[in-house]
Amino acid sequence: MKKFLKTRxxxxxxxxxxxxxxxIDQLVIAMRSADVPDADTEALRAEIIKIDEEIRKLMKKLGDADTVLFEYIQNTVNELHEQKAALERKIRAKARKRRTVDTAPLEKPMKHCDKLSIPEKHELAAVMLEAVYVSDENGIEVKFSI
Structure with a gap:
C-alpha cells in the first residue's frame, strides 16, 4: 500500500x-551590513599597524646592535610577527563569517518568478537550493546552497 503525502x-x-x-532578502541585508566597517575588525587592523611600526623601529636599530642586542631584537621581532599573524587569522575568520553572495543575478528573476517558465524556475532553484524536504510530520524544509 502506497502512502501519499497530504501536502500538495x-x-x-x-x-x-x-x-x-x-x-535573497537575508543575503541583500548581509551584503549591506558587510559594507559597514566592523569595530572589532578595525581595532584588529589598528593593532596590526602598531605591531608593524614596532617591527620597523626594531629593524632600524639592528645596524647598531651588538650580538646580544641583535639576538634580543630578532626574538622580539619574531614574537611580534607571531602576534601579527594571529591578528590576521582573526580578521580572516571574521571575514569568512560575513561571507556575502552577489544577489544581483538572482533578484530580477525572483521578482518575476510567476512569469518564469518551468525550466527557468528549475535553473533558479538549482542555483539557490541544496535540497527540499517534504513530510506531513515536519512540513517543508528548505536547505540552501547559498
Whole structure:
C-alpha cells in the first residue's frame, strides 16, 4: 500500500518560492551590513599597524646592535610577527563569517518568478537550493546552497 503525502505540490512550490525570496532578502541585508566597517575588525587592523611600526623601529636599530642586542631584537621581532599573524587569522575568520553572495543575478528573476517558465524556475532553484524536504510530520524544509 502506497502512502501519499497530504501536502500538495502547489503548497510546496509556494513555500519554496517564499523561502527563496526570504533568503535573497537575508543575503541583500548581509551584503549591506558587510559594507559597514566592523569595530572589532578595525581595532584588529589598528593593532596590526602598531605591531608593524614596532617591527620597523626594531629593524632600524639592528645596524647598531651588538650580538646580544641583535639576538634580543630578532626574538622580539619574531614574537611580534607571531602576534601579527594571529591578528590576521582573526580578521580572516571574521571575514569568512560575513561571507556575502552577489544577489544581483538572482533578484530580477525572483521578482518575476510567476512569469518564469518551468525550466527557468528549475535553473533558479538549482542555483539557490541544496535540497527540499517534504513530510506531513515536519512540513517543508528548505536547505540552501547559498
Amino acid at each position: 505540490s502547489e503548497e510546496v512550490e509556494s513555500a519554496v518560492e517564499q523561502a527563496m525570496r526570504d533568503r
